[in-house]
Amino acid sequence: MWNELLARIRQGHRTTDFPRSVPAMPDRFRGRPIIEAGKCVEGCRECAEVCPTGAIVVGGGVKLDLGRCLFCTECTNACPRGAIRFGQDHRLAASAREDLMVTGEAPTLAKALDEEARRLFGRSLKLRQVSAGGCNACEADVNVLNTVVFDLGRFGIQFVASPRHADGLLITGPVTANMKLALQKTYEAVPTPKIVIAVGACAISGGPYADHPEALNGASSSIPVDLYVPGCPPHPLTILDGLLRMLGQIPTSDLR
Amino acid sequence: MSVLVLRNGEAADVRKIPSLSVTDFRRVVLEEVARGSRIAAFFGRPDHERMRLVAVLANAAEATLSLCSAEVGDAYPSLTPDCPQAHWFEREIQEQWGVRPEGHPWLKPIRFHRPYRGGSVGEVLPGATDFFRVEGEEVHEVAVGPVHAGIIEPGHFRFQCHGEKVFHLEISLGYQHRGAERALAGGPGKRSIPIVETVAGDTTIGHALAYAEALEGLGRTRVSARAQALRGIALELERLANHAGDVGALANDVGYLPTAAYCGRIRGDFLNLTALLCGNRFGRGFVRPGGVGFDLEPARASQLLERLQRALEDVRVAVNLLWDTSSVMARFEGTGEVSRQTCEELGLVGPAARASGVERDARQDFPAGIFRFAHIPVSTCDSGDVYARAYVRWLEIQRSVAFIRDQVASLPSGETLVKTAPPGPDRICVSLVEGWRGEICHVATTDEAGRFAAYKIVDPSFHNWIGLAMALRGQQISDFPLCNKSFNLSYCGHDL
Structure with a gap:
């Protein structure tokens, strides 16, 4: 018992006080991309050409689809002018698919659910996680929200063991053909009203597996999605930020 | 030479891999395994109009990788009865290429997808296979998955139990197959x-x-x-x-x-x-x-x-x-x-x-x-x-x-x-x-x-999923999560 008490003292208090403050990200962390189209050379398409998932569209400026982006640095390495780079901003989640397009304008972050949904879920949200072809990186960094560091329970969010106990689904992976039916059944087993959260490039667009006949280009191919959390995988803070914004626990105006 | 010997990371002309008759191929693989090698990889690949089996045998004592191959038709005598570690590879070969290892004791799909060659087959449904069953009045079956209770990848587990005791666990994967x-x-x-x-x-x-x-x-x-x-x-x-x-x-x-x-x-x-x-x-x-x-x-x-x-x-x-x-x-x-x-x-x-x-x-x-x-x-x-x-x-x-x-x-x-x-x-x-x-x-x-x-x-999960099934033999079913965690295998790494 003494050993346990000593260990307890040694391990200390480890929970971040997010969202009151944001922990420092590693200096090489790749958050929201920053595009300065003014620096582009006329007719240059280097970034778009090297992108493994076709996330970048050049023409009338440069647009980057966060839903496809793997945050892999191919574009930043290829750009001769430094017109595209990754910033430190971890806030990436959005409520609408089109809000994931990075253009150089101010970003539209995830909106809070409507009043009725917030009344139902705002203080208690039970989620069922379905991995449908995920590589276990998104799964791992969703799971990490349950550790003492993020302590998801203090926000009233909990992962539950049955869809019938859940208010919604959190989906990872491109949705493989072999998981399509299981995902559909799980979705149907969640009582209405329900919400669906797609986490990671695979669940939003298919990621590196986009257009494979073995997979379905993400969750929205088979069920409606209410929150998109981009990344490959998203940082745990990116996921938590998205969840809290959706529940109205971070005001939309708060850009911390 | 009946094998091409390589080191880890060393390349060679692919045409230098000896092409053996199926009989010699089986003999060479069995002999290599008998002298301490292990099957690191064993797969089929199309070679013009025919299929070729390729085996990579890893010998730890010599730090060598021995490769040999054989041209096969639609079937060949299975290695598994003489060399159990070939079992999952042979199931994969049958599933991917339709080459049948005859005499395989356990021949069924491992990932549930359409074959890479041959005519069209009907829809392939995950988990649709004959599971091994233990018969008896007091024997019961427990099915778990593909969607699990925690934040983990999907897979299906089928237990044959007598009370709390597990006689056999069959693991059926493929839900993560992304090509x-x-x-x-x-x-x-x-x-x-x-x-x-x-x-x-x-x-x-x-x-x-x-x-x-x-x-x-x-x-x-x-x-x-x-x-x-x-x-x-x-x-x-x-x-x-x-x-x-x-x-x-x-x-x-x-x-x-x-x-x-x-x-x-x-x-x-x-x-x-x-x-x-x-x-x-x-x-x-x-x-x-x-x-x-x-x-x-x-x-x-x-x-x-x-x-x-x-x-x-x-x-x-x-x-x-x-x-x-x-x-x-x-x-x-x-x-x-x-x-x-x-x-x-x-x-x-x-x-x-x-x-x-x-x-x-x-x-x-x-x-x-x-x-x-x-x-x-x-x-x-x-x-x-x-x-x-x-x-x-x-x-x-x-x-x-x-x-x-x-x-x-x-x-x-x-x-x-x-x-x-x-x-x-x-x-x-x-x-x-x-x-x-x-x-x-x-x-x-x-x-x-x-x-x-x-x-x-x-x-590594490709080799080890069967290890988890063996670990559960004679155990209490309530010990499954603990045993599973002690292996902590990859579903997507297996399903590819």
């Missing part, structure tokens, strides 16, 4: 690296390293000593994060929450060290063919060492609580035993094999990169139970930290990334990497234009 291996053919291309980095996302460094070493072998690219050392550091950081997480998860499954809570956090501390190195907690973007994508400057190196030391001290305190707590030890000891003989026969790899006393570790047996110069002692335990699988992880945590310290202290100077030469035409290269789950094997073959004609991936 990863198939998509690599025709490469290298823009998506090759994102795909190998997500074959098993918790093993990003391991698979990316196996891919990079194969590609460098095919094009004869020489990687700097500095990049090799940095790759080794990243590989061991990946092992540290996963091993620390696994030990915590084992504590959680026996209801011992202090270690579960501490290790859950410490796992993140190790992941954050990988993020310190490359910005991503899973090592995305770090390993690149030709070297590494990021350098470790002196200031970053000292920060790494300092945080590594703190994490080691924290994990030491957290893990040692387990061995001192009798209620934990009572649940770990004697649970989910796998004998050394079973490990050898089934060709298990990684901590699961080492926990049964099998001294098997690709870092020692088939050293490549930094491991040719710096050796990590192989950690083994004898009891083959959950305790042994936990304890081997703890030993490896300590040895990985020591290795990283040594490497950071003596980091050679040099370029971190050199340009890779394109793969040569008609070549084959086998690369083995000891990932945290065990041996990762990649076999790259190029066509006459130097593109990948085929790219074969064997994740």
